[in-house]
Structure formats: structure tokens, C-alpha cells
Amino acid sequence: MYLSFHLLRPTSVFSFLLVTLHLLLPGANSAVFTLINKCNYAVWPAALTTSTNATLPTTGLILKSGKTSTVTAPDTWSGRFWGRTDCNIDSVTGKFSCLTGNCGSEKLACNGKGPEPPTTLAQFSLSSEGGLDFYNVSVVDGFNVPILVVPVGGSGENCSSTGCPVDLNNECPTNLRVYNKSKVVGCQGACSALKLKQFCCVGKYSSPKTCELSSYSLAFKRACPDAYSYPYDYGTKTFSCSSESYNIIFCPFSKKKTLFDTLFRPFVILISVSVVIGIVVRCCWCPAQKQYVDTSVIVRPARPMLVYY
Ligand SMILES: *[C@@H]1O[C@H](CO)[C@@H](O)[C@H](O)[C@H]1NC(C)=O
Ligand SMILES: *[C@@H]1O[C@H](CO)[C@@H](O)[C@H](O)[C@H]1NC(C)=O
Ligand SMILES: *[C@@H]1O[C@H](CO)[C@@H](O)[C@H](O)[C@H]1NC(C)=O
């Protein structure tokens, strides 16, 4: 009786509300990461903490296409976020695993385990030098999902968006590709794929002067100039902000299928099919009728329509 009376006292309720509010509101001592999946497939974001004192409330989650989720981090947190793709739970063993970005915890949460390359990484050191947050996106360990980091409400000289927002899988050199059947799902870094000292920047290559941009890292650099593409990629800009939140967007420029696509595509198929039938009829049937037909003229109009695919 006494206890329930005590709990219901206005002052207790008030302090309970204060504590709750304090936990809910991102104050000066926390940062909010908003994970946004704009890919037209599911992404399973994961996080690895590298700071000793500050940890995250979650280290793995699922984001279906179009979904958003937030993770609140202590303001001294350091670590990385990445996206996992094609994740499944084995129906026999019950173990969770992903085709790319797998952390090997066998669960949705990575619980302190890092990603298996190739994986695009978004790296953060909150409240670092001068109280600024430092962040960068790296494809040094390869690429799997396009990522853009957007500071929200922050300020500072070098406080701008960074990332590797384009799909490098499409431009991946053949010997670095990771496939699921015929689909490229990841692009390995030259070091992990080819295991040569000059790509890994070890031995006599272990200095900014001797570790150079290779033809492989150049392909990454061209597509994503703001991202780190090889171990001593010091030419890349450093990004820092005094900010309270960051958006981490997977596939920022993914195209949505529009109504126009839905209606127009069958129409294009219909026209292409009729043009092909027209050519077959004119080339095979008309010569039989002993008429001369210049096929190059007939073939030409079909081309721009087929190029649409
Ligand atoms: C961890 O937290 C303790 C207590 O707040 C502090 O004294 C210590 O310096 C922190 N360690 C690091 C590495 O930040
Ligand atoms: C490969 O891709 C297919 C189609 O997207 C998917 O159903 C399948 O789960 C993927 N394979 C693996 C091992 O994830
Ligand atoms: C990228 O950011 C992480 C976290 O701030 C940092 O540890 C790492 O040194 C940075 N990488 C480069 C190449 O600056």
C-alpha cells in the first residue's frame, strides 16, 4: 500500500517523466543515425563499435525497401555502419547469414563482429578532435551497396555529404566481381581479391608515397571520388561536422518504377515485336515475291526502341 502510494506521488511521476524525456530526446550527449533504405531490395544494416566506452543499442536490423529506422549513439561513439544483402535464416540450422556484408554472428545482431569484405563502410568518430565528428565512406575493403552519409543540422567548414552513391557493381572489373548466379552483388577491393603487396600496401609499399592508386582503385575513385578507395588514399577530403544527426542512405539514387515505365514497357515490346515480324515478312516473304527490299532501311527504325532496354 505504502509503495503504490509513494509511486503515485506527483513529484515521483514528474521525475519519472523527466527521466523518460531525457532518454527519449537526443540531447547534447547523443547522436541520431537515421538509416534509410532507398534500394529496391531489402538491406540488413549492421554496426561495429570501435570505441571502448560507448556502445550502440543495436548492432543489426532489417530494413525492407523504402523503410527507415533510427539508432541513437552516445556522443563519444566511434565505429562503422554497413549494409548486408540477401540475408536468410537456414531452415535446418536456424543460423542467420548474408551473401554480402555477413558478420558471422549467425544472428541478426552482429554483436561485435565486423563485416566480411566486399562491403561499403560508413565510418564515424563522434566528438573527436576539437569536439567535431569525423566521418568517411570507404570502399578500400570493396563495395556492396551504394551509401550516402548526409549530416543533418550540422555546421562546420567540411560538413557535407559524402559517400559512394553509385552502384559500383555495374562497373566492377571482371576479376573483382562477386556473383549470385549471374548477378554481380559485390565488387572486391584489389587487395583482398588479388592478394598482392602493392594493392594491400604492405612491405615496401607501406607508405603514402609507395602505395599508389592502381588501375583497380582508379575505377573506384572515378565512380566515387569522395570515398576512400585504397589504403593510403590521403588525397580524399576529410569530412567533419558538429552535428547531432546523420542520415545513412542506402541506394540514394535508386530509380523507382514509375507509372510511365509500367505502361510504356509493354508498348515498346509490342512495337519491337511488330517491327521484327515486319522485317521477317519483307526479307523472307517479299524476295519470294521477286521484289527487291533494302533491309538496312527497315532495320534502322527498330534500333532506338530496342536500346530502351
Ligand atoms: C571510459 O569512461 C570512464 C568513465 O567515464 C573514463 O574515465 C575513461 O577515460 C573512459 N575511457 C575511454 C577510453 O574513453
Ligand atoms: C540470389 O538471388 C536470388 C534472387 O534475388 C535470391 O532469391 C537468393 O536468395 C540469392 N542467393 C543467396 C545465396 O542469397
Ligand atoms: C575514416 O574514419 C574513421 C572513423 O573516423 C577513421 O578511423 C579512419 O582513419 C578514417 N579513414 C581515413 C582514411 O581517414
Ligand SMILES: *[C@@H]1O[C@H](CO)[C@@H](O)[C@H](O)[C@H]1NC(C)=O
Ligand atoms: C577542412 O578541410 C581542409 C582540407 O582538407 C582542412 O585544411 C581544414 O583544416 C578542414 N577544416 C576543419 C575545420 O576541419
